[in-house]
Amino acid sequence: MASSIFGNFLLKGFDASTKIDLTTDTIKVALADSTYTPNTQTHDFFDDVTNEEAGTGYTAGGATLATKAWTVASATVVKFDADDVSWASSTITTRYAIVYKSTGTASTSPLIAIIDFATDRTSDEGTFLISWNASGIFTLTY
Amino acid sequence: MAVAFASVSAVATATTGDVTVTKPTGLTVGDLMICFGLSNGASATFNLLAGWTSIQTNFIPNGTAMTSRAQYKIADSADVAASSFVFSGTSDSKSAVIYRITGHHPTSPINTSVYDARIDTANWADNGGTTITPSVANCLLLMFTGLKPGTLAISGQAITTSNPSWTEDFDNSTGPTIAGAHASRPETTATGAVIANSTGDATTDWHIIFIAIQPPIDVTVSPSVINATGAVLTPIITGGAVVSPSVINAIGAVVAPSKMGQADWSTQDKSDTASWSNLNKS
Numbered sequence: 001m002a003s004s005i006f007g008n009f010l011l012k013g014f015d016a017s018t019k020i021d022l023t024t025d026t027i028k029v030a031l032a033d034s035t036y037t038p039n040t041q042t043h044d045f046f047d048d049v050t051n052e053e054a055g056t057g058y059t060a061g062g063a064t065l066a067t068k069a070w071t072v073a074s075a076t077v078v079k080f081d082a083d084d085v086s087w088a089s090s091t092i093t094t095r096y097a098i099v100y101k102s103t104g105t106a107s108t109s110p111l112i113a114i115i116d117f118a119t120d121r122t123s124d125e126g127t128f129l130i131s132w133n134a135s136g137i138f139t140l141t142y
Numbered sequence: 143m144a145v146a147f148a149s150v151s152a153v154a155t156a157t158t159g160d161v162t163v164t165k166p167t168g169l170t171v172g173d174l175m176i177c178f179g180l181s182n183g184a185s186a187t188f189n190l191l192a193g194w195t196s197i198q199t200n201f202i203p204n205g206t207a208m209t210s211r212a213q214y215k216i217a218d219s220a221d222v223a224a225s226s227f228v229f230s231g232t233s234d235s236k237s238a239v240i241y242r243i244t245g246h247h248p249t250s251p252i253n254t255s256v257y258d259a260r261i262d263t264a265n266w267a268d269n270g271g272t273t274i275t276p277s278v279a280n281c282l283l284l285m286f287t288g289l290k291p292g293t294l295a296i297s298g299q300a301i302t303t304s305n306p307s308w309t310e311d312f313d314n315s316t317g318p319t320i321a322g323a324h325a326s327r328p329e330t331t332a333t334g335a336v337i338a339n340s341t342g343d344a345t346t347d348w349h350i351i352f353i354a355i356q357p358p359i360d361v362t363v364s365p366s367v368i369n370a371t372g373a374v375l376t377p378i379i380t381g382g383a384v385v386s387p388s389v390i391n392a393i394g395a396v397v398a399p400s401k402m403g404q405a406d407w408s409t410q411d412k413s414d415t416a417s418w419s420n421l422n423k424s
Contacts, residue, residue, distance in 0.1 A: 004370075005370045089248075089358070092361075113368055117365070123358075126358035129362040130363045130364075131363065132367075137368065138367060139367055140371070141370070141372065142372045
């Protein structure tokens with residue numbers, strides 16, 4: 001599948017009970033292996049994500065994004081960006097990165113976006129680094 | 143951090159029995175220690191030290207009977223506290239050294255290795271017996287050579303494919319002749335045959351142990367940005383008319399009550415031109 005935002009990101013983002021503040025909420029990125037079958041239409045909370053990475057150096061739930069920025073990038077684009085994220089001294093084989101709002105409870109943590117690495121990517125006692133695109137993690141064009 | 147040669151102990155020799163090798167300088171917990179030893183005798187052995195892992199070993203009875211062994215250990219606190227390491231074997235002459243390597247894979251430092259031997263050979267340049275193919279990039283290559291005792295020297299260490307720049311770390315001709323050299327090589331292609339030259343004798347007997355030490359494997363993922371598009375949908379227009387609906391204004395009105403105060407309104411004149419008056423003047 002191609003990288004995408006989750007449909008429910010917008011749905012939950014505008015829902016008063018699950019609203020998402022991309023700047024102040026705890027936004028995390030988790031890793032899942034290739035046996036996870038993403039569904040950007042029906043998967044809405046983090047408990048829908050299966051086969052999360054469990055390798056050495058990776059903590060369940062993933063890493064918290066720092067220096068988050070949700071900004072108007074141009075006349076027609078808003079952009080979400082954050083610092084690169086990495087797992088040092090890790091042994092990881094993974095296919096997907098899932099961006100989500102963490103409430104501390106998987107069943108109430110709304111999914112935001114999924115990045116498909118296209119193939120398994122592996123670190124072996126080394127650093128697994130996700131270097132976000134210069135244009136951001138995701139954009140919304142209006 | 144790249145896997146790198148850090149230091150090597152002084153070459154230790156023994157005419158019989160155990161050989162005691164001093165700790166390489168700067169040894170710290172987590173460093174990789176690699177010992178290369180050579181023993182010369184009709185049934186020579188060079189033993190594996192407790193807690194160490196053998197990389198390659200072989201005994202060749204032909205020519206000058208010799209046994210060589212390479213073994214490794216990830217240094218722990220006891221190793222750091224030690225001043226030397228004692229390697230045993232048969233009561234034959236021995237030579238040994240210990241390398242200190244840093245930046246290596248912390249649990250599986252040896253990527254690949256090979257052993258080979260020749261007798262009565264002036265220089266080593268075989269046709270593939272010593273080739274190795276590292277499976278990851280930027281391995282540190284170690285080339286250990288062991289020759290029969292004599293006033294020999296080894297030089298010109300190289301490989302035949304994508305040859306990097308080699309540094310000879312030691313070259314000892316006291317007792318069994320041993321030499322070692324290292325080089326960093328980014329390629330993961332086969333190295334081709336090892337090349338080394340000996341001087342001091344027309345021909346000699348060779349042991350070669352060739353090792354690739356691997357670094358930790360990093361990965362950097364650079365995903366494309368996800369672009370999501372929001373759109374205002376055009377309404378479907380039927381009947382050929384362009385409908386441009388105005389805004390819907392919801393108006394709130396105060397509804398007039400049915401009575402106002404206590405006034406009682408009525409009419410006296412029922413004619414069409416009747417006028418209204420208030421009979422109750424209250």
